[in-house]
Every structure is written in C-alpha cells, then in structure tokens.
Amino acid sequence: MLTEQQITQFNTFGFLILRNxxxxxxxxxxxxxxxxxxxxxxxxxxxxxxxxxxxxxxGPDTPFTSALLESPSVTGIVSSLFGDDYFxxxxxxxxxxxxxxxxxxxxxxHMKGLKVLCYLQPLNGNxxxxxxxxxxxxxxLHDDIKSVQMDEPKHDGLTQLALVSNSxxxxxxxxxxxxxxxxxxxxxxxxxxxxxxxxxxxSNDRRMISMIFIKNAKxxxxxxxxxxxxxxxxxxxxxxxxxxxxxxxxxxxxxHPNWVANLGNxxxxxxxxxxxxxxxxx
Amino acid sequence: MVEKGQLAHxxxxxxxxxxxxxxxxEMKDIIGAADEMWETALTTNKKSVSFVGGENDPGATSFRYxxxxxxxxTKLAEDSRIYDVLKGLLGSGFIWAGSEGQxxxxxxxxxxxxxxxxxxxYTRIKVxxxxxPTTKTxxxxxxxxxxxxxxFHExxEPLMSHHIENNDSINSDKNEIDRVxxxxxxxxxxxxxxxxxxxxxxxxxxxxxxxxxxxxxxLGEGRRYIAMKFAAQxxxxxxxxxxxxxxxxxxHPHEDFLNSNSPRIRGMVENLExxxxxxxx
Numbered sequence: 001m002l003t004e005q006q007i008t009q010f011n012t013f014g015f016l017i018l019r020n021x022x023x024x025x026x027x028x029x030x031x032x033x034x035x036x037x038x039x040x041x042x043x044x045x046x047x048x049x050x051x052x053x054x055x056x057x058x059g060p061d062t063p064f065t066s067a068l069l070e071s072p073s074v075t076g077i078v079s080s081l082f083g084d085d086y087f088x089x090x091x092x093x094x095x096x097x098x099x100x101x102x103x104x105x106x107x108x109x110h111m112k113g114l115k116v117l118c119y120l121q122p123l124n125g126n127x128x129x130x131x132x133x134x135x136x137x138x139x140x141l142h143d144d145i146k147s148v149q150m151d152e153p154k155h156d157g158l159t160q161l162a163l164v165s166n167s168x169x170x171x172x173x174x175x176x177x178x179x180x181x182x183x184x185x186x187x188x189x190x191x192x193x194x195x196x197x198x199x200x201x202x203s204n205d206r207r208m209i210s211m212i213f214i215k216n217a218k219x220x221x222x223x224x225x226x227x228x229x230x231x232x233x234x235x236x237x238x239x240x241x242x243x244x245x246x247x248x249x250x251x252x253x254x255x256h257p258n259w260v261a262n263l264g265n266x267x268x269x270x271x272x273x274x275x276x277x278x279x280x281x282x
Numbered sequence: 283m284v285e286k287g288q289l290a291h292x293x294x295x296x297x298x299x300x301x302x303x304x305x306x307x308e309m310k311d312i313i314g315a316a317d318e319m320w321e322t323a324l325t326t327n328k329k330s331v332s333f334v335g336g337e338n339d340p341g342a343t344s345f346r347y348x349x350x351x352x353x354x355x356t357k358l359a360e361d362s363r364i365y366d367v368l369k370g371l372l373g374s375g376f377i378w379a380g381s382e383g384q385x386x387x388x389x390x391x392x393x394x395x396x397x398x399x400x401x402x403x404y405t406r407i408k409v410x411x412x413x414x415p416t417t418k419t420x421x422x423x424x425x426x427x428x429x430x431x432x433x434f435h436e437x438x439e440p441l442m443s444h445h446i447e448n449n450d451s452i453n454s455d456k457n458e459i460d461r462v463x464x465x466x467x468x469x470x471x472x473x474x475x476x477x478x479x480x481x482x483x484x485x486x487x488x489x490x491x492x493x494x495x496x497x498x499x500x501l502g503e504g505r506r507y508i509a510m511k512f513a514a515q516x517x518x519x520x521x522x523x524x525x526x527x528x529x530x531x532x533x534h535p536h537e538d539f540l541n542s543n544s545p546r547i548r549g550m551v552e553n554l555e556x557x558x559x560x561x562x563x
Contacts, residue, residue, distance in 0.1 A: 005468025012437045012467065013475045133427060134475035135437075142426035144294040149287040170287065177427040177477035178296050 001076030010081060014137035015191035017181055019040045021073050022118065027185040029064040031120055034093055034207055037062065054094040057209070066091060066259065069211050072271060074116055077162035077190055081114065082215045089281065090233075090254065096128065097204040102150060106193035109142060109152055111225035112215035113193040118185075120207035125180035130189060133178050137194035145196055148176070165218020166176040175263045193229070216275075230279050255282050284370025292371055294422070296430035297489035299479060303363050304411075309483045313413050315354035316508055319345060320385050327351065335386045335516050339504060342386020349381035349510055350536035359510055361547040365407060368512050372405060375515035378539060378550035379406060379525075379532045382511075387504040388497065389421075392441035395491040396528050402435050402492035404409070404524045406513040410435060410487045413506040418478035419499040423487065426476050430490040438494050440466035441474070472498040511552075522557060533558020 001008075010016045022030075037055055057065040068074060069091040078086055106113060118210035136142050149170035176198070181189050191197065212233070215222040234254075260282060262269050276282065284292075292298040304312065317489045323331050323345045330351075335342025349355045358364060359378065368376055396406060416422035429435055467474065476496070479487050489495065491511070513532070516522050525532050535551035542548050 003468060005465075009467040009469065012434075015475075132475070135426070135434045138434070140431045141294070141434055144428070144431070147290040148294050149290065171291070177425070179477065221551040257513075260353055 001072075002080035003118060007080055010190065010192070013134040013135070014195035015132050015181070016184065016242065018076075018077065018188045018190065019184075020186050021188045022186045024186070026064070027120060030068075030118070033057070033062040033065050033281070034120060034209075037093060038205075039147065041215070048084060052093055052094065052096055052098075056254040056256075057093045057162045058254070058259040059092045060258050062093070065093060065209060068118070070266070074188070074211060075268075076115065077188065078098060078114065078213045081190075082213065085216040087214050087216065087275050088211065088269075089214055089272065089276060090210070092210050092212075094181075094208045094210065095204075096199075096202060096206040096208060098202065099128075100197075100199045102133075102145070102176055102196055102198040104142065104194050104196050106225070108225040108228055108230055109139065109194055110219070110221040111193050112217075112222060112228050113226075113229065114213050115191055115193065116211045116213070117189040117191075118209040119183050119187070119189070120185055120209070122182075122184045123206065124182040124200070126201045126207050128199045129183060130191075131173075131178040131198055131200065132181060133176065133196045134200070136196040137192040142194060142196070173198050184230055197198070227279070228277070234281065253282070283368045288367075289370060292488065292490070293381045295425075295427040295477075296493035297425055297427070297479075297487055298367070298371070299481075300363075300367070300483075300486045300488075301520065302336060302484045303486045304484045306484065309413075311354060312358070312411065312508070313501070313506075314485070315352050316383055316413065316506065317349065319348050319352050319355075319383060320506075329376055333390050334384065339387035340389045342504065343384070345383040345385075346356070347536050348382060348383030350538050355381075355508065356538070356542070356544075356547065358411075358508075359550070360544050364486070364510075365377060365546060367435045368407065368409075371407060376550065377513050377515060377532070377554060378528060378535060378547075379473055379511035379513045381509060383506070383508045385504060385506045389499070391445045391499050392426075392443065392466070392474060392494050392496040393445040394435070394494050396524070397442050398524070400520070401527070402430050402432065402515075404512065404514065406490050406491040406515075408491050409510045409512070410489070411483075411508045412481050413483055415482045416505060417480045417499075421497055421499050421505045422480045423489075424474075424476040424478045424496050424498065425489060426474070426494040429494040432490040435492060435494075441471075441494060471496055494544050516557065522560070526558075530558070545558070 001226045002016075006016055036275060037057075038053070056070070078088070103161065105115065117130070125131065133141070133145065136145060151170040151172050172246070180199070183189055214229070217226045256278075260273055262273060288298055320343070323343060327345065327347070330346045332344045332346070333340065333342065334344045349359055359381075365454075394402075395408065396402070410423060412423075418424070426438065429438055465471075465522075474496070481487070513525065514521075517523060533554050535554050539547050539551045
C-alpha cells in the first residue's frame, strides 16, 4: 500500500504522515464510540481535568475502533514496512491533556515496532500535535539526544531517558529542534518506536486512537528487545486503564475475551493471539 | 564562551541558535553597513559578485568578502559574542573561511555545503545573520537536525544529488506522476521533515556546514543575510585536502584581514597562505 518512496521516507526519518486515510463517516463512528467510553470514566468527561485517560478498545462496546487494528487501511501500511511477519498487539483510545516531554517509546535499538495514531481533532504545533526529531530512531542521533539537557519533565510513567536539568537551565520542549506533525481527522501518523517525540500546547481532552505493531524478532538481540518492550508496555497500559475505569469496577483487561476468542476464525488474528499468549499478554 | 548545554546541542543537532545577540541599535548599524556594500558591489567590487537568483530573481546577488571589505562588518568576526562561541565549538586556533552577503529572492533546495566522503568529519561552521524577520514560509533557513552525522548524513544523499542535478528546477516536460517519482523521498522539498530557524534581526545561527539545509517559501521582496565561515584548525593533510576540495580561496585570505590590527582577525588568517603553499607543493 505504501510506495517505495514512502517506505524510504519512513526508514530514513522514522515516521510518515498519510493524509485522508479515513473518511468523515469513519471518524464520526470513532468519535461516537470514544464519547460513550469517555462518559463512563471516573469523574465523567476529562475536559475540565488535567488528567490523561486511556482505555483498551478491543471490546464489543467499541466495534468500529476495535476493527481498525485489522482494517486494510492500517494493515496495508504495516505490511509495507514490516512484511507479513508482525503482530498487532494493541488498540487504545486516549483522552490526552497537557504536554508530554521528549522520549522514545523504545530505547533498545534492536526493537522493531511502530505506532499508528489517529487523532480525532485537527492539531498543530500550538494545540498539541506530536512533534518528532526526524532520524532519531537510529544512531548516532538517537543516543546523542540523551546528552542534551532538558528542563525537568512532567512524568507520565515514561522511562526518563533525557538528561534532566535540575536548575531549569535545560532546553524546553519547544526549544528542541523538531518537525511538527500537524494533522486533521482522517490522517494517520505512523512512527517508529525508537523515534524521539513529544507534544506541547495541547488542550485537555485531545482524542487519539493508537495502534501498536511489533515486528517478529529475528535475532537474539531483537528477542531481548521485544521482551523488554512487552513487559514495560503492559505495566503502563494496565496502570492507565485501571486509573480510568478501576473505581467503577469495569473490566480493565486490555484484551476482551471476545476478541481473544477470535470467533470469526481470522487466521492472522489467531497468529497474533498465539504470539501474545506466548509472551504472556493474557 | 559556550555553555555545556549549548555544546551538546550543537554536537547533537549540528547547529546552535542564539537569540537577540545584537540589539536593534547594533543591527541598524550592521544593516546600514551591509546595504552600503550591496549598493556599490556591482560598480566597485564586480569580481566578488555572483548572481544567484536564477529565474526567480535575476538581480539577486551574493557578495563575497562583504565582511572583509567593510570595517563596520569586520568587527563581527572578532566580536566576543561570536568569537567565543566559535572557540567553544571549534576549539582554539580556528581559521577564517570567508564571508558572503546575499540579497534577493533566493530559494535553495536541500543540500549540504561540503559534500564528499568523510567531509563531515572536519568541522566547518557558517554563521548567519538575517536582516529581515523570517518564518518557515517566508525564507527561513530550514535544517534537518543531526544530519551532519553519519549514517543519517549519507542516507540523505538523494537530496544532494537532486540539488546538484536540478537545483530544484523540476523538469517541466515530465508529467506529474513522473515528476513526483523523481523527487527524493517522493515529496516536495518544502515537505521534507525539518526544523525552521524562524528569526528576527539580532538572532544568529551557527551551523555545521555538513548539515543539510534549504530555503523554501514565498520570499516577497527578498531577504538579506550576512554569513561568516570558519573552520577548525586543520591538523592533518586530510583536513587541508577537504578545504582545498571546496574552498581553495581560504588559503588566500583578503589582504584587509592579513593586515588587520586585530590580533583575533590576524590569528585566524596569518598561517593560511603557508598552509596552502604546503598543499600546492
């Protein structure tokens, strides 16, 4: 589905923005499901709260969002980049607020994975669009960034890799040179786990669907990287889901039994489930 | 003096921005001095002038030696706010590598100034002052952070090839599909991921000359900038060959600098002729 040039662009810069992949009706369906879930969170809508909320979206109450993980629009992108030997492991919805300091989702450079994001509102550099450091998914840049002092970040369960300045003399989020990934609803933003990214200027309740794909490890080093990533991400997402829904005794397992049961006998999903079972996702 | 954080920023991203180094009053004098040079360039210094605007602006010019020939601009080369930063980035004994003053509507596609194998191992810095405010869409210098370092540097080679072959003039006889197919990474130069140095007069950018950079966007009446070039002290034959490959004129510094009363200025040029002679022999 991607052209050769788009693949080269992704491999070189570590990310890709694909415009108008989802149409207005599809975005509306995502919004309806999102709104329904959001009203059931602890304390109601987060619009007035500075609190990030996140929940898994593979259950029967979010059928359209759930189906996105396996839709040709998305899997076509992933297959172009990873071939067919990959696993779709997560489809989450998030209501974001505030800023996120610079970080990569994976620091082990043997980790081959990517995120596909769909934002449900227009975003630019002043309203919380993702900003990325192009090319920072590989060395020398990936590791060099750790030597650049940054102002003390707000932590959000993210592994702190940046060099934190205790004297507020470090660079602020917006002072780190980056590409702003301005998007409109319907666009998909794809980025490599290892790419440094952040956001600044976002209002409360920025709505995002994020899907995670991991390429099957081929070497011992890649296997170690994958196992590290699996462990870290499970803890993070479980913590957020519990924070969002735990008090209302909602089922907070990331993987709804219906999805895992794979009642449609989808062979690709079954392969994913077998791998996730092996990795103790459930 | 460069702070540790600034050094890390330069080494990592290939450039350093300092905001409002020069006051509005100082900029007024700098602009006046530069304008005097531009106004007289074609009559008094024709050999030092190149026309660089192409079809966009046939009258756009680049004036070599703008700093050397204008005493009010020469002081920029030894100003501690510039000199001390360069000492921190290049080390002691850094050398002068020339200056230019450009005026007009000049866009330039993605390139680095010193292409060639291993050229990025030798640090050369260009210092830019823009005389008009610039934004991303109105002529600001764009850079790809970190692109001075290998292997990222080499992966961007398609941009350099495109710049050399086309200088961004896309073959108009090709259909749209073929035209886009020939673009590096399949996107227009203005859409290549980058950081734009949006600036106001008084801001200064120091950038590694192997960093990929470009200028896109509507240029209106045109823009003006002054640039000074410096290099680390060459300590190997390879460094000297690198200089010779792109800028042999470095070995023939302007007489006004050779005869300067300033120890800093003289220090940057006094050994260059001897170095050049060594290479040529």
